[in-house]
Amino acid sequence: MLDFLRGQKESVRRLCSGLELDLELYHKAPLEIDIGCFGLDAAGRLSDERYFVFYNQKNSPKNEIVLRDGVASGAVRFHLCLDQLPSHIAKLSFTAAIDGTRTMQELEKGHVCLFRGQEEVGRYSYTGGQFSAERAIVICKLYRRGDDWRFNAVGRGFNGGLKALVEHFGGTVAGSVPSTPPMINRPSSPSPPQQPNPSPRNPAGPSLVQNIVASLPNHVCSRMDNLARQCRGDTEYLTSLYKNMFASFARHPDVADLPVQVVTCMDASGSMFDLYRNGRMQRVIDKFFAFATTLSDIASMDLWAFGAKSRQFGAVTMDNVRDYTFAEAGGFERWMSMLNYQYNNEPEAMRDIMMIYGALRKPVMVLFITDGRLSSDWEIEEILIKTSRFPIYWQFVGLHGEEYGVLERLQEIDGRRSENAAFLKLDDIDDLSDSALYESLLSNLEGWLKEIQYKHILE
Structure with a gap:
């Protein structure tokens, strides 16, 4: 068993x-x-x-x-x-x-x-x-x-x-939840397939929109509205991601108290080649971009990649997000060549990020992608202990890999001033629905933001 x-x-x-x-x-x-x-x-x-x-x-x-x-x-x-x-x-x-x-x-x-x-x-x-x-x-x-x-x-x-x-899970409950089962709003019996409706439809429903507006500060709602309006033409596909992110954000209104800069750091070693080639890493960029731009008025997301070496690439924006992994700086194959794709050196990338963002004195969340077989557990532990004094939160995402070492034992790392890291292990970025992914990321971020405010780490 x-x-x-x-x-x-x-x-x-x-x-x-x-x-x-x-x-x-x-x-x-x-x-x-x-x-x-x-x-x-x-x-x-x-x-x-x-x-x-x-x-x-x-x-x-x-x-x-x-x-x-x-x-x-x-x-x-x-x-x-x-x-x-x-x-x-x-x-x-x-x-x-x-x-x-x-x-x-x-x-x-x-x-x-x-x-x-x-x-x-x-x-x-x-x-x-x-x-x-x-x-x-x-x-x-x-x-x-x-x-x-x-x-x-x-x-x-x-x-x-x-x-x-x-x-x-996308249902709506009529009124408060009683001790008997909820009534989910839907047709009373299955109906035949409907013809396409030419008029726009809001899958989230007006009640959900009202809940979001009521839950979040006005400036955050304005930011969200501006992002949604930009989803036209080549970026229209982001609309569903933003709808899920907005709904998740409304369930974590405390996160809106402070703007958070989100940085994505991606494994670009050779073992990741197929995930880049088949578009799965572009899918990661899409999901994380919607997450990042919702949390801050900065309508872009910083991006780093690493193999044996680490490097910052151009920021992800509405203008380049659609084909970022295939076009930015010559595309992912060029990245791998520049970064020495023969192995993944997580500590190198973490140290570079620490040097750039550690002195900002504002909350930074690093979405750090790796497929495992880490180069050095003890170096990662050392960096996590050192950065626990800074407002940097490390959200590690294990993707299609194995042997994640210290990432699966983060709670055992002693000597940290804050619980500044979490680990999410996935076979594929779509193993979690968009709303479940955002819920997980926001829950972790919310707990850390409360901790660093209580411990005056931002001061």
């Missing part, structure tokens, strides 16, 4: 010898916990309520997902036939939520188990000590990968309970 760590991913077909399996979720707590399964589309949204399976709707339309009582007392079990799900269901997200004012911190223990027939083949365990004020958590998810599905242990919380979960 495989014991999963938070963030770990594995092939369902390999674990379960196929795509039919059971998922059993168990919680021990002095409170009532509601379990649900959200069937999501490729954008991570609840576009078809029939695939929201919970205690008041225990079957999907063709029993591809069936909710039953679990074997253990207090457990529930989902029987899944993943190969029978329609193509528009790309992800299944399994959640736990509580009503009222109590929190997941009261959870004594919980786990999700994968079963191949009667045999338990995998387990992800967690406790209330991993949470604080959260009233809902995403426990795990399953998502398509070619002709396979992958299991991902998530373990991430939301402060708003079931309502926050529904809204996070």
Whole structure:
């Protein structure tokens, strides 16, 4: 049996010898916990309520997902036939939520188990000590990968309970969330495909826009409006990224108190060649650019790349973002040649960034991409300890790699004045929906901003 760590991913077909399996979720707590399964589309949204399976709707339309009582007392079990799900269901997200004012911190223990027939083949365990004020958590998810599905242990919380979960996955809840299931605004029954509507449509909905405006300072809303207006022609594709970023930003209004400069630093060693060539690193640029320009009035994002050497390239702007990795300074192949692509030297890039941004005395968030096999754990630790005195936050993103060393043990680094680093491990940048990615980045940033203000690191 495989014991999963938070963030770990594995092939369902390999674990379960196929795509039919059971998922059993168990919680021990002095409170009532509601379990649900959200069937999501490729954008991570609840576009078809029939695939929201919970205690008041225990079957999907063709029993591809069936909710039953679990074997253990207090457990529930989902029987899944993943190969029978329609193509528009790309992800299944399994959640736990509580009503009222109590929190997941009261959870004594919980786990999700994968079963191949009667045999338990995998387990992800967690406790209330991993949470604080959260009233809902995403426990795990399953998502398509070619002709396979992958299991991902998530373990991430939301402060708003079931309502926050529904809204996070693109549903809207009518009124406050009662003890009975929410009514998600949608047609009362499935309708045939609609003809294209020539008039503009706002997927976020007016209530979401109103919530954003009410949550954030006027100057931040003006900044957002200006960015949205620039998404025309070649940059129109950024519109959906900004909509997701704006919605996530509204859930973290404290981040808006201080402008944050975002710097992206990208691994350009030879092992990353295919990710650049197939456009996946350009996709990273697109997502991070929307994130960066929302957090500051600077409508650009500084970008560094590294192999054995490190170098700053031209800033990413609305004028060059669309094909940045293919055109800037001759494109990524030229970058790799200039930087000596034979190995990745993370400390070299970190030291350069520290020298440039450490003296600014304003919050800087570094989105640092690497595919692992780090050149020196101890040098990275040393730099993190040194920069913990500066307002620099290191958000490491492991992409399509392995052997991340110290990045998976950041909490064990002693001697830091602030908790100035976090690690997010992904196989692909689209493993998380845009809204989930931004939610994760903003949650980490928000906690750090509060810490450095409390500890007067900005002064």
